[in-house]
Amino acid sequence: MIPFNKPYLSGNETNYIKDAVATGKISGNGYFTKKCHGFFEKQYGFYKCLLTTSCTDALEMAAILIDIQPGDEVILPSYTFVSTANAFVLRGAKLIFADSRTDHPGIDEDSIEALVTSKTKAIVPVHYAGVACDMDKIMALSEKYNLYVIEDAAQAIDSYYTGKDGVKRALGSIGHLAAFSFHETKNIISGEGGMLAINDKDFAERAEIIWEKGTNRSAFFRGEVNKYGWVDVGSSFLPSDIIAAFLWAQLENLKNIQSRRLEIWNTYHSKIEQWANSNQIDLPQVPGYATNNAHMYYLVCRDLEQRNELIAYLKSNGISAVFHYLSLHKSEFYQANHDGRSLPQTDRYTDCLVRLPMFFELNENEVIHQIKLFK
Amino acid sequence: MIPFNKPYLSGNETNYIKDAVATGKISGNGYFTKKCHGFFEKQYGFYKCLLTTSCTDALEMAAILIDIQPGDEVILPSYTFVSTANAFVLRGAKLIFADSRTDHPGIDEDSIEALVTSKTKAIVPVHYAGVACDMDKIMALSEKYNLYVIEDAAQAIDSYYTGKDGVKRALGSIGHLAAFSFHETKNIISGEGGMLAINDKDFAERAEIIWEKGTNRSAFFRGEVNKYGWVDVGSSFLPSDIIAAFLWAQLENLKNIQSRRLEIWNTYHSKIEQWANSNQIDLPQVPGYATNNAHMYYLVCRDLEQRNELIAYLKSNGISAVFHYLSLHKSEFYQANHDGRSLPQTDRYTDCLVRLPMFFELNENEVIHQIKLFK
Numbered sequence: 001m002i003p004f005n006k007p008y009l010s011g012n013e014t015n016y017i018k019d020a021v022a023t024g025k026i027s028g029n030g031y032f033t034k035k036c037h038g039f040f041e042k043q044y045g046f047y048k049c050l051l052t053t054s055c056t057d058a059l060e061m062a063a064i065l066i067d068i069q070p071g072d073e074v075i076l077p078s079y080t081f082v083s084t085a086n087a088f089v090l091r092g093a094k095l096i097f098a099d100s101r102t103d104h105p106g107i108d109e110d111s112i113e114a115l116v117t118s119k120t121k122a123i124v125p126v127h128y129a130g131v132a133c134d135m136d137k138i139m140a141l142s143e144k145y146n147l148y149v150i151e152d153a154a155q156a157i158d159s160y161y162t163g164k165d166g167v168k169r170a171l172g173s174i175g176h177l178a179a180f181s182f183h184e185t186k187n188i189i190s191g192e193g194g195m196l197a198i199n200d201k202d203f204a205e206r207a208e209i210i211w212e213k214g215t216n217r218s219a220f221f222r223g224e225v226n227k228y229g230w231v232d233v234g235s236s237f238l239p240s241d242i243i244a245a246f247l248w249a250q251l252e253n254l255k256n257i258q259s260r261r262l263e264i265w266n267t268y269h270s271k272i273e274q275w276a277n278s279n280q281i282d283l284p285q286v287p288g289y290a291t292n293n294a295h296m297y298y299l300v301c302r303d304l305e306q307r308n309e310l311i312a313y314l315k316s317n318g319i320s321a322v323f324h325y326l327s328l329h330k331s332e333f334y335q336a337n338h339d340g341r342s343l344p345q346t347d348r349y350t351d352c353l354v355r356l357p358m359f360f361e362l363n364e365n366e367v368i369h370q371i372k373l374f375k
Numbered sequence: 376m377i378p379f380n381k382p383y384l385s386g387n388e389t390n391y392i393k394d395a396v397a398t399g400k401i402s403g404n405g406y407f408t409k410k411c412h413g414f415f416e417k418q419y420g421f422y423k424c425l426l427t428t429s430c431t432d433a434l435e436m437a438a439i440l441i442d443i444q445p446g447d448e449v450i451l452p453s454y455t456f457v458s459t460a461n462a463f464v465l466r467g468a469k470l471i472f473a474d475s476r477t478d479h480p481g482i483d484e485d486s487i488e489a490l491v492t493s494k495t496k497a498i499v500p501v502h503y504a505g506v507a508c509d510m511d512k513i514m515a516l517s518e519k520y521n522l523y524v525i526e527d528a529a530q531a532i533d534s535y536y537t538g539k540d541g542v543k544r545a546l547g548s549i550g551h552l553a554a555f556s557f558h559e560t561k562n563i564i565s566g567e568g569g570m571l572a573i574n575d576k577d578f579a580e581r582a583e584i585i586w587e588k589g590t591n592r593s594a595f596f597r598g599e600v601n602k603y604g605w606v607d608v609g610s611s612f613l614p615s616d617i618i619a620a621f622l623w624a625q626l627e628n629l630k631n632i633q634s635r636r637l638e639i640w641n642t643y644h645s646k647i648e649q650w651a652n653s654n655q656i657d658l659p660q661v662p663g664y665a666t667n668n669a670h671m672y673y674l675v676c677r678d679l680e681q682r683n684e685l686i687a688y689l690k691s692n693g694i695s696a697v698f699h700y701l702s703l704h705k706s707e708f709y710q711a712n713h714d715g716r717s718l719p720q721t722d723r724y725t726d727c728l729v730r731l732p733m734f735f736e737l738n739e740n741e742v743i744h745q746i747k748l749f750k
Binding site: 018 | 389399432458465558565608611614706
C-alpha cells in the first residue's frame with residue numbers, strides 16, 4: 001500500500017529532543033524554539049516569529065491581535081480548512097465566504113472587493129497548495145479599505161510571490177500577520193505545530209504577551225519590566241521545546257526536502273499530462289508571480305463521479321489518494337449563517353479535486369504507472 | 376546551584392518518541408495518545424479523557440463546552456494562575472473572584488454562596504498544591520443553583536478527596552469537567568501539555584468534536600458517520616503523539632515519582648517545623664478529606680519583607696526558591712473589572728508564600744540545612 005503521506009525524518013529529530021531534555025527546560029520558548037524563530041526570521045524576512053502548538057492557534061492569535069469583535073466581518077475562501085474559519089468564529093466574527101478561482105482553488109482575488117462592507121475587518125487569503133494568491137490585488141484592497149490581511153500560509157512554507165515591483169517576497173511576509181503549519185502532512189513537520197509570523201511591527205509586543213498567557217513574562221526575563229503579571233487576554237500558544245527540537249532537525253534539511261518534493265511534483269506533472277488531457281482532468285497551474293513549493297500534487301476531475309471512481313480505483317490498486325475541504329458555506333455548522341450566494345468554483349473543487357500521494361520517500365513512478373491505467 | 380525545578384526523566388521518553396515516529400503518525404490522537412487516555416480513565420475513574428496541548432487549552436475547551444456567553448459569571452479564586460481566568464475571559468465571561476482560605480491558599484468554599492447571582496454559570500475550584508478543595512460544599516452549591524463545576528486540577532494529578540459519604544474520589548473526577556497540566560514543573564510532565572477530563576457524559580461527544588477543530592472526524596474514523604465536516608466551533612486542542620509518547624514514559628513511572636516526591640515533602644515537613652515555628656512561618660496543611668500528592672512544598676512567611684529576605688538569602692546560598700501568583704483581582708488587566716471587594720487572604724499568599732525546590736533528584740537535606748540557618 002502506498003500511503004497518501006508519510007512523515008519525513010532527517011534522522012536527527014530524536015537526537016535534538018534528547019539535547020532539549022538535557023537542557024532541563026522542555027517547556028515553551030526554550031533553546032530550540034529560539035533557534036527556529038531566528039531561522040525563520042532570517043530566511044524569510046518575517047519581522048518576528050512565534051512558534052505555536054498548531055497553525056490553528058497561530059490564526060487564533062491573529063484574530064485576538066486584530067481585536068475581532070462580535071459582528072466584525074472577515075473575508076475568506078470557502079474552500080479551506082475549518083481552522084481558517086474557526087479562529088475568527090471563536091472571536092464572534094461573521095464569515096464572508098469568497099469563491100475560488102477557475103484556474104486554481106485559491107481565493108478569487110477579483111471577487112473580494114464586492115464583499116467589503118463597513119464592518120469588514122480582515123481578509124484571510126489562503127495560499128492553497130503553497131501557491132501564492134495575487135497579493136498585489138489583496139494588499140491594494142487592504143490599503144483602500146483599511147483592512148488587515150492575515151495570510152493563511154499553512155501549506156506555504158518556502159514559497160514566494162513576485163509582485164509588480166519585481167520584488168520576490170516569501171509567502172507569510174506580505175500580510176500584517178501570517179500563520180504556518182508544521183502538521184505531519186506538511187513539507188516541514190513537527191507532528192502538530194505551527195507558527196505566527198508578525199510583519200506589522202505594531203503587533204510584535206502584544207503578540208508575545210498573548211503567546212505567554214496574557215502576561216509580560218518574556219519582557220520580564222529580558223529585564224524590561226520589574227515584575228510580570230496579567231496584562232492582557234492570552235492563552236498558552238507556545239509548544240514544548242521537544243516539538244521545536246524536532247522541527248529544527250527538519251529545518252536543517254529544508255533544501256533537501258524541498259528538492260526531493262519538487263522532483264516528485266515535476267515527474268507527476270510531466271508524465272501524466274497526456275493521460276489527464278485525454279480524461280478531461282485538469283492539472284495544477286502555478287501563476288507566473290508564484291513559485292511552487294511542491295506541497296501538494298492535485299488533480300481536478302471533470303465531475304464528482306469521475307473523482308470518486310479514480311479514488312476507488314487507486315485504492316483498489318494499493319494507492320491512497322484523498323479529497324479534502326468541503327465547501328464551508330454549505331457546512332452543517334455555518335450554512336444557516338451564509339448569505340446565500342452560490343460559490344460554484346468552491347463546490348467544483350469540493351467535488352472534483354483529488355490529491356495524489358506526496359512525500360519524500362515516495363516512488364512516484366509506481367503511482368504514475370497505476371494512474372495511467374485508469375480511464 | 377539547586378534549581379527550583381528539574382524535569383524528571385524515566386529514561387524511556389526518547390525511546391517512545393522514536394516508536395511514535397516509527398508508526399508514521401505523529402500528529403494528534405495517535406497510538407500513545409490513546410494509551411494515555413486509557414490509563415487515566417482506568418486509573419482515576421474519569422468518564423472520558425482528551426489530551427490537550429496545555430492545561431490552559433483544557434480550560435478553554437471547558438469554557439466552550441459549558442457555552443459561556445458574554446456576561447455570564449464565573450466564580451474562581453483570585454490566587455491562581457492566569458489561565459484559570461483567561462479561558463473564561465476569552466469567551467466573554469465576567470470573573471467573580473473569591474478569597475482564599477486562612478489555612479490554605481485554596482478557594483474559601485464558605486465564601487462562594489454569597490457570590491452566586493442569577494448570571495452565575497460555573498464555579499472553578501483550583502486544587503492548589505494538589506490539595507483538594509472541599510468538594511462536598513462546592514458540589515452542593517452546584518446542585519442548589521444549577522452551576523457547572525470545572526476543577527482546575529493543574530497541580531492535582533494522583534490526588535484524592537474523601538467526601539462525607541466516605542468514598543475516596545480522584546481529583547478531577549468530581550466536577551462536570553476538569554483540567555490537568557503536564558507542564559515541566561508538574562509531577563508528571565510532557566514539557567507543555569494538559570488534559571481535559573469529562574465526567575458529565577453529556578459533554579463527551581461534543582468535547583471530541585471541539586478537540587478536532589469542530590469536525591466529527593473521530594466519529595467518522597469509528598464508522599459512526601459517512602463523512603465528516605464542520606459541525607461546531609473548535610480548535611486544534613490535541614497534542615502531537617510525540618508529546619503523548621513522552622507522557623507515557625512518565626506514567627509508567629508514576630508510583631516511583633510520587634513515592635520520591637512524598638519522601639521529599641515529608642522530610643521538609645518534619646525537619647523544618649521547629650525552625651518555622653520560631654520564625655512565625657506557616658507550613659502547609661492538608662485537610663483530613665484530602666490526600667497529599669507532594670506537588671509542592673511551600674511556606675507562608677509572616678510578611679512580604681520576611682518572604683523577600685528568605686528568597687534572597689536562599690538565592691545567595693545557591694538555592695532557587697520562588698514566589699508565584701499575584702492577586703488577579705489586582706492585576707493590571709482585570710482590576711478595573713473587579714467589584715472592589717478586598718480579598719485579604721489572597722493578598723497574604725501573594726505577599727508571603729514561597730515555594731521550595733521540589734523535584735525527583737533533589738537533595739532536600741541540602742536545602743533544609745541552609746534554610747535552618749536563616750533567621
